[in-house]
Amino acid sequence: xxxxxxxxxILAVFLVPAIFLGASLLNSVKSASLTSVSVTLSNPRLSFRxxxxxxxxxxxxxxxxxxxxxxxxxxxxxxxxxxxxxxxxADSLGVYTVSTTNPTSAFxxxxxxxxxxxxxxxxxxxxxxxxxxVRFTTATAINNGxxxxxxxxxxxxxxxxxxxxxSDLYDFGSSAPTVTCPGDLSGYDFVAGTATxxxxxxxxxxxHSYECAYSGTGGVGTQxxxxxxxxxxxxxxxxxxxxxxxxxxxADTQNIVxxxxxxxxxxxxxxxxxxxxxxxxxxxxxxxxxxxxTIAGVNSGTSTCGITTDVTTSAAAVPFGEVSIGAFxxxxxxxxxxxxxxxxxxxxxxxxDQLGLNGATCTGDNTGTSCIxxxxxxxxxxxxxxxxxxxxxxxxxxxxxxxxxxxxxxxxNYNTTTGNCAGGTYCARQFADAEDSQAAQxxxxxxxxxxxxxxxxxxxxxxxxxxxxxxYENYVTYTATxxx
Numbered sequence: 125x126x127x128x129x130x131x132x133x134i135l136a137v138f139l140v141p142a143i144f145l146g147a148s149l150l151n152s153v154k155s156a157s158l159t160s161v162s163v164t165l166s167n168p169r170l171s172f173r174x175x176x177x178x179x180x181x182x183x184x185x186x187x188x189x190x191x192x193x194x195x196x197x198x199x200x201x202x203x204x205x206x207x208x209x210x211x212x213x214a215d216s217l218g219v220y221t222v223s224t225t226n227p228t229s230a231f232x233x234x235x236x237x238x239x240x241x242x243x244x245x246x247x248x249x250x251x252x253x254x255x256x257x258v259r260f261t262t263a264t265a266i267n268n269g270x271x272x273x274x275x276x277x278x279x280x281x282x283x284x285x286x287x288x289x290x291s292d293l294y295d296f297g298s299s300a301p302t303v304t305c306p307g308d309l310s311g312y313d314f315v316a317g318t319a320t321x322x323x324x325x326x327x328x329x330x331x332h333s334y335e336c337a338y339s340g341t342g343g344v345g346t347q348x349x350x351x352x353x354x355x356x357x358x359x360x361x362x363x364x365x366x367x368x369x370x371x372x373x374x375a376d377t378q379n380i381v382x383x384x385x386x387x388x389x390x391x392x393x394x395x396x397x398x399x400x401x402x403x404x405x406x407x408x409x410x411x412x413x414x415x416x417x418t419i420a421g422v423n424s425g426t427s428t429c430g431i432t433t434d435v436t437t438s439a440a441a442v443p444f445g446e447v448s449i450g451a452f453x454x455x456x457x458x459x460x461x462x463x464x465x466x467x468x469x470x471x472x473x474x475x476x477d478q479l480g481l482n483g484a485t486c487t488g489d490n491t492g493t494s495c496i497x498x499x500x501x502x503x504x505x506x507x508x509x510x511x512x513x514x515x516x517x518x519x520x521x522x523x524x525x526x527x528x529x530x531x532x533x534x535x536x537n538y539n540t541t542t543g544n545c546a547g548g549t550y551c552a553r554q555f556a557d558a559e560d561s562q563a564a565q566x567x568x569x570x571x572x573x574x575x576x577x578x579x580x581x582x583x584x585x586x587x588x589x590x591x592x593x594x595x596y597e598n599y600v601t602y603t604a605t606x607x608x
Contacts, residue, residue, distance in 0.1 A: 157393040160261040163380055167254035171289030172202040173365035180242040188230045189248055196291040196365035200225045201372045205483055209250040212241040251289055252363040258356040258382060259349045264393055265342040266386050271356060274331035274381035277322050285321040292367035292376055296321035296332050297360055305336035306354030311343040334358045373439055417604040422456040422580065429527045429538040429582035430549055442583055453585045459602065460578040467607035468571040474564035475555040479522050479596040488560055493592045496585060498554040499523040505544050508556040508565055511536045513548030520588040523552040527580040532570035534579060552584060555600060564603065
């Protein structure tokens with residue numbers, strides 16, 4: 125996020141989702157005449173657009189928001205540690221960074237509120253932006269045609285393209301996004317992509333238009349899938365702020381339209397893709413009508429993964445609280461997927477870093493006193509790709525295990541007794557670490573349709589006796605992808 129907010133120009137923020145846990149659902153839907161259609165957003169989080177209540181004071185770092193006003197965002201559930209946030213009068217917004225969030229109505233910033241940025245009804249804006257990738261297979265050979273992507277928008281060009289997030293609609297941005305068209309191939313000689321704010325009306329809905337025109341005869345069954353041929357990529361789409369009446373933990377949905385037009389701008393092929401946005405800090409997901417992904421808490425005292433949990437979790441967080449340094453500290457959450465995607469789904473997980481004191485960076489496999497490093501396992505072979513026993517209290521750190529409910533495929537189970545987990549009772553693995561440039565790893569999947577397939581993810585932490593006192597945290601993102 126830029127450090128300058130002025131003249132209603134808010135730039136995009138790209139951050140890792142979730143307070144200890146988030147989720148992201150990249151989705152695809154097939155209908156009408158185009159086939160194998162998928163729409164993927166690189167960042168699935170809702171933007172935040174709210175206002176201050178009357179309890180803010182200049183010179184303090186505590187910020188409280190209206191929770192009963194007419195603004196789209198009425199809860200800090202859409203904010204997380206590290207977010208850039210603009211606060212103040214709409215024509216002169218101060219730039220701040222979120223340090224911590226408190227339930228529902230308050231958050232702290234890394235600096236202090238400037239004079240003029242603490243007044244009742246001052247705006248609070250945190251823009252989330254994404255690149256949208258569209259993949260599909262053609263059904264018709266159209267000479268000198270074009271592909272057009274339509275994204276729902278406000279009707280007013282000014283309000284729809286001011287860089288400030290709009291309720292339940294995508295803002296065009298104060299400057300035109302870049303449309304990257306596929307590379308040239310037989311039958312398709314593409315020109316540079318174009319983007320136009322609030323250009324098309326279908327029924328009563330206005331849409332931003334993103335086009336890739338070509339010369340040539342086109343083709344039947346041409347796969348613009350980003351692998352054998354290029355996909356269409358639209359940069360810097362500004363994600364919606366919550367819709368009116370939005371409920372935390374329930375996705376707001378919009379329809380994105382993919383069309384193929386002939387040289388006379390007649391629509392020959394048409395597909396409508398239903399997508400949804402939701403808080404990354406709670407559950408961040410793009411949920412079409414035919415797929416759902418949920419995260420639910422597990423009560424303390426629950427038997428799972430061969431252990432009994434010590435704390436109660438929710439979809440919002442895994443609050444270990446005060447942890448023992450002489451015994452394992454265990455918690456769990458339930459992840460569930462339902463989809464009619466004929467080629468199934470996959471759920472991956474990645475942490476932004478190891479558990480750091482006050483969320484500070486833990487470089488590599490940091491073993492310092494201000495980091496709870498990822499566990500190396502009892503045989504010192506555990507990694508984000510290799511599981512290992514973790515039964516010894518002399519082994520310190522943080523890791524996770526899996527208790528399969530009825531998922532089709534998992535990489536390992538808590539009671540796996542093969543390989544490095546032979547002879548043990550608790551088989552575990554590290555989360556992939558984004559700070560250490562590790563790739564997200566699959567934790568459960570299917571190659572066919574799924575009806576409430578679920579697993580429990582079990583979290584275990586045991587700090588070293590030399591670990592400095594204080595609050596430790598990191599962020600985990602779950603991403604679910606359905607293939608139709």
